[in-house]
Amino acid sequence: MKPLTGRQQSILDYIARFMDDNDYPPTIRDIQAELTISSTSVVDYNLKVIEERGYIRRNRNISRGIELVQRDRSRRGSSMLSIPIVGQIAAGLPIPVPGDLESMGTGEDADVLEVGPELIGGNPAGVFALRVRGHSMVDALINDGDIVVLRRQETAQNGETVAVWLREERETTLKKFFLEGENVRLQPANVTMEPIYTRADNVEIQGKLVSVHRSIS
Amino acid sequence: MKPLTGRQQSILDYIARFMDDNDYPPTIRDIQAELTISSTSVVDYNLKVIEERGYIRRNRNISRGIELVQRDRSRRGSSMLSIPIVGQIAAGLPIPVPGDLESMGTGEDADVLEVGPELIGGNPAGVFALRVRGHSMVDALINDGDIVVLRRQETAQNGETVAVWLREERETTLKKFFLEGENVRLQPANVTMEPIYTRADNVEIQGKLVSVHRSIS
DNA sequence: CATAGCATCGAACGGATGTTCCAGTCAATG
DNA sequence: CATTGACTGGAACATCCGTTCGATGCTATG
Numbered sequence A, B: 001m002k003p004l005t006g007r008q009q010s011i012l013d014y015i016a017r018f019m020d021d022n023d024y025p026p027t028i029r030d031i032q033a034e035l036t037i038s039s040t041s042v043v044d045y046n047l048k049v050i051e052e053r054g055y056i057r058r059n060r061n062i063s064r065g066i067e068l069v070q071r072d073r074s075r076r077g078s079s080m081l082s083i084p085i086v087g088q089i090a091a092g093l094p095i096p097v098p099g100d101l102e103s104m105g106t107g108e109d110a111d112v113l114e115v116g117p118e119l120i121g122g123n124p125a126g127v128f129a130l131r132v133r134g135h136s137m138v139d140a141l142i143n144d145g146d147i148v149v150l151r152r153q154e155t156a157q158n159g160e161t162v163a164v165w166l167r168e169e170r171e172t173t174l175k176k177f178f179l180e181g182e183n184v185r186l187q188p189a190n191v192t193m194e195p196i197y198t199r200a201d202n203v204e205i206q207g208k209l210v211s212v213h214r215s216i217s
Numbered sequence C: 001c002a003t004a005g006c007a008t009c010g011a012a013c014g015g016a017t018g019t020t021c022c023a024g025t026c027a028a029t030g
Numbered sequence D: 001c002a003t004t005g006a007c008t009g010g011a012a013c014a015t016c017c018g019t020t021c022g023a024t025g026c027t028a029t030g
Helices: A006-022 A028-034 A040-053 A069-074 A101-105 B006-022 B028-034 B040-053 B101-105
Strands: A056-058 A066-068 A081-089 A112-115 A127-132 A147-152 A161-166 A171-180 A183-187 A196-199 A203-215 B056-058 B066-068 B081-089 B112-115 B127-132 B147-152 B161-166 B171-180 B183-187 B196-199 B203-215
Touching: A006 A028, A006 A040, A006 A066, A028 A040, A040 A056, A081 A147, A112 A147, A112 A203, A112 B112, A171 A203, B006 B028, B006 B040, B006 B066, B028 B040, B040 B056, B081 B147, B112 B147, B112 B203, B171 B203
Parallel strands: A081 A127, B081 B127
Antiparallel strands: A056 A066, A081 A112, A127 A147, A147 A203, A161 A171, A161 A203, A171 A183, A183 A196, A203 B203, B056 B066, B081 B112, B127 B147, B147 B203, B161 B171, B161 B203, B171 B183, B183 B196
């Protein structure tokens, strides 16, 4: 993107400020008044330049027809993910099955975790969050009160960290998954701790761990 | 909030749809054309009603001067925080001092962590993020590659988790802080591990731990 | 100096847009 | 039936606002 002159940068800055305040773009005369430019044609001229440089998009013959292309990306919820916190995860409890994520996901009053997409990395579909109860997952460096984000899936590649339900033990755990013949090795994230070995048909994969979030009260 | 008639609800819906598509509000005549209403005065009349009901705000004599009050809350990046990742934190390294957070904070290319405000809880001023290097903080349930969010402060209340620089040992650590007379007890978050005791003038508080984020590759 | 390109300026034009006034329609009510 | 209130129509009016045009500097460039 080509650089802008000082005046053009001022105009662009003002447009951004104006839209933050007012929810709608400024008119050419708004810009003219703010920057004490003597003529609307000067503003129009510079807006054309800014548009050619790619910073804004203009809708001809439409009042306030200025859109910031820059902002569409970083701005707003468009790049913001609201992940529903559908329940709790604890050692002795099976992972709750989120009914239909779509309908409850963006509900106003529902408990949601808002994060940027860089922490999810990939398609946000099928992703949900659970609040951790108890200290049973400290071996995975996960504390009581943490929020874990999982992607629902029933199989796993070797090395992926997954939430599994152990049928015999009747408990949930969060470990790295390795299929070794008939058996499964479940390795804690904390390298100083020992893995669990069990039969493959004893583990029921609930989802893949996507991210962990801890807010200090 | 009082209910709306069908036509008024249609108008409100269309305004919301229009603003999603265009980044600016519709004109009265846009609404008129979309809903095939025969007169602009009908739209104006209904907009006045909708405004009285509290669903929108209108700016008189301003083109496209319609704002959705509903959206201001849940809307977009307004409630989204971009926290700059200003460096790394490791056992043997002092915490980098962020120069001026404001100027570099929202830079386009700067590495930023985007999270919702519920994970920060409080004023986002003076908050910055660091990427964790090494496994020296597993006792605080923090792994290599995690991102920690800190609020810059040089003092701490007992019980707060803080990032401290130990002058003698020349290393950084992240522990719960307890001032006990002349000495300081630094307690790991992991309850199974032993605390560190040291003189108060050996600890240099760098900031208070606000949150921890881990993204599984 | 002549020329060209860039940025600015002032003014006017014309379409876009909010506002207002008056006349209706329709259902509910007495 | 008359009245009232909520709502819709049609048209005109007054700005608001984007666009265009001619003119003026200003800075290279040759």
